Amino acid sequence: MPKLELLPAVDVRDGQAVRLVHGESGSETSYGDPLSAALAWQRAGAEWLHLVDLDAAFGTGDNRAQVAEVTRSMDIKVELSGGIRDDASLAAALATGCTRVNLGTAALETPEWVAKVIAEHGDRIAVGLDVRGTTLRGRGWTRDGGDLYETLARLDAEGCARYVVTDIAKDGTLQGPNLELLKNVCAVTDRPVVASGGVSSLDDLRAIATLVPEGVEGAIVGKALYAKAFTLEEALEAVSV
Numbered sequence: 001m002p003k004l005e006l007l008p009a010v011d012v013r014d015g016q017a018v019r020l021v022h023g024e025s026g027s028e029t030s031y032g033d034p035l036s037a038a039l040a041w042q043r044a045g046a047e048w049l050h051l052v053d054l055d056a057a058f059g060t061g062d063n064r065a066q067v068a069e070v071t072r073s074m075d076i077k078v079e080l081s082g083g084i085r086d087d088a089s090l091a092a093a094l095a096t097g098c099t100r101v102n103l104g105t106a107a108l109e110t111p112e113w114v115a116k117v118i119a120e121h122g123d124r125i126a127v128g129l130d131v132r133g134t135t136l137r138g139r140g141w142t143r144d145g146g147d148l149y150e151t152l153a154r155l156d157a158e159g160c161a162r163y164v165v166t167d168i169a170k171d172g173t174l175q176g177p178n179l180e181l182l183k184n185v186c187a188v189t190d191r192p193v194v195a196s197g198g199v200s201s202l203d204d205l206r207a208i209a210t211l212v213p214e215g216v217e218g219a220i221v222g223k224a225l226y227a228k229a230f231t232l233e234e235a236l237e238a239v240s241v
């Protein structure tokens, strides 16, 4: 059985690495230079980086040049997220050399475009399913975007390769992941799922790792690493068996 992949997160707002609570604009704590943070995770043994342009996600500007520089500076795989909603933003994101992009709002608001780019780019496109209960949220998590399971069925039929599943109520709270949500999503799709939001401890990561046979491929870890709840080396060790 493959081991759980870990994706340390670097969320960029106004040029700084930050973490939000519940993804809410204005709730950020700053953790300094994004490139330094990303390089630190790489040095610690990360195989993936989850890199988010929060300003692009919220429509408060963007950090595209900086995010592209971070991506180009990495020797590891990068999953790029935040504000990728049209041909121009997708082309710019893919041109950074990232391994894949994560589409959020676009999957809810412009489904025809998402179906087209899934067909064109296959595995380089993941879709972020950001949920409260079973309702999806779009636009930097501020708008309702329909039913999780209906959208999942549609994206599956369109050939979506992978889902990044975030329980917004857990995100940035260090309250533990929503394992039920992950199980429920895995039960209705055969596509790999990346878990996001709420990881607080090594036990949380071990609990997510028990879902690998059900289809969970990876886990994004943000706040817990910045708050030094554990080190990335400890996290990689915890999921290595």
Ligand SMILES: O=C(O)c1ccccc1NCC(=O)[C@H](O)[C@H](O)COP(=O)(O)O
Pocket: 009, 010, 011, 019, 023, 050, 052, 054, 057, 058, 081, 082, 083, 104, 128, 140, 141, 166, 170, 171, 172, 173, 174, 196, 197, 198, 199, 220, 221, 222, 223, 224
């Ligand atoms: O990923 C996005 O596009 C996004 C958009 C708007 C707000 C937040 C967004 N992502 C947040 C993340 O991906 C977090 O880094 C991740 O969920 C980690 O959460 P945690 O471990 O709870 O800090």
